[in-house]
Amino acid sequence: MQIIQPHYHAIARTAQDYERMAMSGVVAVAEPAFWAGFDRLYPETFIDYFRQISEFEPTRAAQYGIRHFCWVAVNPKEAENPVLTREVLKHFPEFFAKPTVLGVGETGLHKSTKNEIESLEAHVDLAMKHGQLVLIHTPHLADKAHGTKKVLEVLAGMKVDPERIWIDHVEEQTIRPVLEAGYWAGFTLYPITKCSPKRAVDMLEKYGTERILVNSSADWGPSDPFLLQECVIEYRRRGHSLQDAIEVFHNNPCRFLGQNPKFDIKPIRIESAEVAHA
Amino acid sequence: MLTPPQIIENYFLESRHQILEIAAMMDRYDVAVQRCGGNGAAGGPASGQKIELLRKALAIAADPKPAGDRTVALLELFATG
Incomplete structure (x- = not known):
């Protein structure tokens, strides 16, 4: 089955990930800009990072037949340095012009501070002005419900197209x-x-599959890109058809990411397999 | 040997994850019962007994002052199921 991994921090992973992902059906990954594990000090550090994910990483993925796309952002954890954020944001348009950059992300909130909120607004505003997609990180664990509510409040106060915005890391609450x-x-x-x-x-069973993107992130911390494949298996073993699985794990990423014409992988329908597995 | 705070620090997130998985399974079961018109025994009487066993097990695991080891009590409970 063909799978798209829409949130994957490739630079933190080895080539073995790419090889195994390719063997398990992954045809494309999208890499949002991430926190490096420490707060970066210089705009140039971000610029080189964006070059890495927009220029070098696609070549590494291509060795395994995987398409690599990316996003640019200053991570919410680094938003406490507004001068740095503003300086980095000035460089976004040059990356929007690159052939594999899909939009702005992952921006969002971590502790929902004033600086984080201003950074989120600036990221979303810039993305909307340049017709870019947006990927928004919501906080972890105890901060999640409050942070997600705050993200929705911020977006509600802005002129945005909700269909072009992906709010990530949602959970049951x-x-x-x-x-x-x-x-x-x-x-x-x-x-x-x-x-x-x-x-x-x-x-997926409770809310349906429309406007849902499943990903397994995978970064430099405890994480596992193959939880995505585990999710595919869980979905299938509960009796959902192969085509339904393709809708969730391949076609939905195509639908969202494909709003940016640079993402040219199209939804697929497997007529004969659908009959065989119905 | 770890101190009490070290045990919480080391195992809190893992335990949180495990409890969430159990809660999700219980929710999944309730939804399935509803789908079967409220008939929890639709899958056979054994499934009803097993879910009751799990509910008893959760109560044992959550007991703040058990008479003995919770693990032993749970293994003995599951041996009856």
Whole structure:
């Protein structure tokens, strides 16, 4: 089965990930800009990072037949340095022009501070002015419900197109308001700290598959890109058809990411397999 | 040997994850019962007994002052199921 991994921090992973992802059906990954594990001090550090994910990383993925796309952002954890944020934002348009950059992300909130909110607004505003897609990170664990509510409040006060905004890391307590407001919702599968494959399938069964993106992130911390494949198996073993699985794990990423014409992978329909597995 | 705060620090997130998985399974079961018109025994009487066993097990695990080891009590409970 063909799978798209819409949230994947490739630079933190080895080529073995790419090889195994290719062997398990992954045809494309999208890499949002991420926190490096420490707060960066210089705009140039971000510029080189954006060059890495927009120029070098596609070549590494291509060795395994995987298409690589990316996003640019100053991570919410680094928003406490507004001068740095503003300086980095000035460089976004030059990256929007690159052939694999899909938009602005992951911006969002971490502790929902004033500086973080201003940074989120600046990121979203810039994305909207340049017709870019937006990927929004919502906080972890105890901060999630409050932070997600705050993200929705910020967006409600701005002129945005909800269909072009993906709010990521939703869980059972935050999915409903995100979908009801018209945004795309992302389930991020982590070994213990975010959503699990089984809980993700529970939410797919409860809320349906429309405007849902399932991803397993994978970064330099405890994480596992193959939780996405585990989720596919869980979905299938509960009796959902192969085509339904393709809709969630391949076609939905095509639908959202494909709003940017640079993402040219199209939804697929497997007529003969559907008959065989119905 | 770890101190009490170290045990909480080391195992809190993992335990949170495990409890969420159990809660999600219980929710999944309730939804399935509803789908079967409220008939929890639609899958056979054994499934009803097993869910009751799990509910008893959760109560044992959550007991703040058990008479003995919770793990032993749980293994003995599951041996009856």
